[in-house]
Amino acid sequence: MSPTEVLVLDPKARDRVAEDRELRSRGPVARVDLLGLEAWAVSHPDYLKRLLTDNRVSKDSRRHYPDFEQTVQRWPLWLWIAVENMFTAYGADHRALRRLVGPAFNHRRTQAMRPVIQDITDRLLTRMLAKQEAGDLVDLRADFAHQLPMDVIHHLMGMPRQWQESMADPVAKVFDTSLDIAAALQNGEDLKALLARFVEHKRAHPGDDLTTDLIHARDGERRLSEEQLVDTLLLVFTAGYETTVGLIVNTHRNLLTHPRQLDIVRRNPKEATVAAVQETLRRDASIAFLPLRYATEPIDLPEADVRIEKGEPILAAYSAAGRHPDIFDQPDVFDVLRPNASTHLAFGHGTHLCLGAPLAVAEAEIATRSFLNAFPDAVLAVEEHQLTPVESIISNSLRELPITRRGDKHTRKAT
Numbered sequence: 001m002s003p004t005e006v007l008v009l010d011p012k013a014r015d016r017v018a019e020d021r022e023l024r025s026r027g028p029v030a031r032v033d034l035l036g037l038e039a040w041a042v043s044h045p046d047y048l049k050r051l052l053t054d055n056r057v058s059k060d061s062r063r064h065y066p067d068f069e070q071t072v073q074r075w076p077l078w079l080w081i082a083v084e085n086m087f088t089a090y091g092a093d094h095r096a097l098r099r100l101v102g103p104a105f106n107h108r109r110t111q112a113m114r115p116v117i118q119d120i121t122d123r124l125l126t127r128m129l130a131k132q133e134a135g136d137l138v139d140l141r142a143d144f145a146h147q148l149p150m151d152v153i154h155h156l157m158g159m160p161r162q163w164q165e166s167m168a169d170p171v172a173k174v175f176d177t178s179l180d181i182a183a184a185l186q187n188g189e190d191l192k193a194l195l196a197r198f199v200e201h202k203r204a205h206p207g208d209d210l211t212t213d214l215i216h217a218r219d220g221e222r223r224l225s226e227e228q229l230v231d232t233l234l235l236v237f238t239a240g241y242e243t244t245v246g247l248i249v250n251t252h253r254n255l256l257t258h259p260r261q262l263d264i265v266r267r268n269p270k271e272a273t274v275a276a277v278q279e280t281l282r283r284d285a286s287i288a289f290l291p292l293r294y295a296t297e298p299i300d301l302p303e304a305d306v307r308i309e310k311g312e313p314i315l316a317a318y319s320a321a322g323r324h325p326d327i328f329d330q331p332d333v334f335d336v337l338r339p340n341a342s343t344h345l346a347f348g349h350g351t352h353l354c355l356g357a358p359l360a361v362a363e364a365e366i367a368t369r370s371f372l373n374a375f376p377d378a379v380l381a382v383e384e385h386q387l388t389p390v391e392s393i394i395s396n397s398l399r400e401l402p403i404t405r406r407g408d409k410h411t412r413k414a415t
């Protein structure tokens with residue numbers, strides 16, 4: 001199959017593994033249709049690393065995407081290219097916006113978050129144990145993975161509890177690629193309006209949190225516009241939430257469906273839990289595709305038989321890259337002892353490398369280790385083939401992960 005033949009990506013991502021395999025078979029860089037928009041998808045790790053560090057590749061859609069105006073009016077993923085924050089900035093603009101948020105995620109601050117993460121985890125696990133004792137089915141996604149990253153982000157951002165529930169739905173919908181344009185537009189506007197109200201609330205009630213720091217950078221130092229302030233909050237809430245939910249769900253799914261690997265982790269939880277998290281990021285990147293980048297001038301890739309013209313969109317294909325056989329031996333196998341697992345690109349690469357990666361890994365590690373301790377005989381409550389993926393080209397995870405105790409008859413069919 002030629003790289004210029006268009007692969008139409010399934011908006012509901014019903015069979016991600018097969019779709020990624022098909023994409024790789026078309027070459028390292030190949031044409032795809034992403035909800036009606038054509039782009040060059042990059043699925044080979046070497047090409048991804050090369051393009052993600054090439055300064056002829058930009059994420060600034062206003063400056064470098066000639067079809068920007070028409071696209072934001074008709075494309076359901078409009079918000080991904082229209083936000084005004086570091087995610088869509090280029091060069092010096094990007095560096096300035098990233099500097100505002102970067103310190104909040106440095107090593108020291110992430111280490112300081114560990115006791116907070118552990119407390120939230122312990123509280124959730126106690127609730128789950130009580131639920132199981134009462135004979136109710138525990139869903140590891142809804143009861144655990146969904147709640148932990150949200151509580152962590154709300155703590156970081158200083159968002160009071162009464163705001164939290166109103167955030168969950170609009171944030172999840174940012175990743176839902178089955179929405180039509182009207183619903184996606186409405187959702188983006190609702191989320192921005194909610195965050196603008198939150199900014200007003202924090203102006204009146206400042207605290208020791210990242211939102212207050214950003215408001216100071218805006219009001220005191222004039223380092224960002226009001227739009228950039230709201231959109232930076234939007235980025236941290238969306239980037240820090242659904243992605244980490246996916247990582248926690250995928251790690252638990254992998255361990256519960258691979259008993260020998262689970263055994264390795266149980267025997268050496270200190271080191272092997274982190275290895276299981278890294279191997280999950282490699283095998284099942286929780287961000288599968290990341291829209292969008294643009295060529296600022298023509299880019300020739302003769303070995304791939306591809307020329308990317310100026311202004312053409314480029315799509316990073318992270319989940320396909322994680323299973324590339326040129327880099328990873330038997331890539332579909334989940335192997336917590338894989339020596340090169342942590343060379344995955346699930347957190348991106350280059351200037352836009354994920355700021356929250358250490359935090360996400362800390363959350364997944366603490367969640368997994370604590371869960372395995374609290375639920376020593378947990379098994380899936382359904383057959384693995386009954387698990388259903390979230391309806392998203394971008395987010396790679398499961399809609400639910402029901403668990404029960406080994407030997408417990410309390411099983412049921414997945415919805």
Ligand code: HEM
Pocket residue numbers: 086087088098101153235236239240241243244247285286287290316318345346347348349351352353354355356357359360
């Ligand atoms: C498993 C969890 C996570 C995954 C898989 C993930 C993945 C990614 C990826 C792939 C990128 C690069 C996007 C690109 O290609 O340009 C990115 C950027 C980013 N991530 Fe994460 N992320 C995760 C968790 C988090 C968390 C917990 C936070 C913060 C609370 C966060 C904040 C950010 C920010 C601010 C950026 C933008 C960086 C920039 O544009 O300079 N992420 N993330």
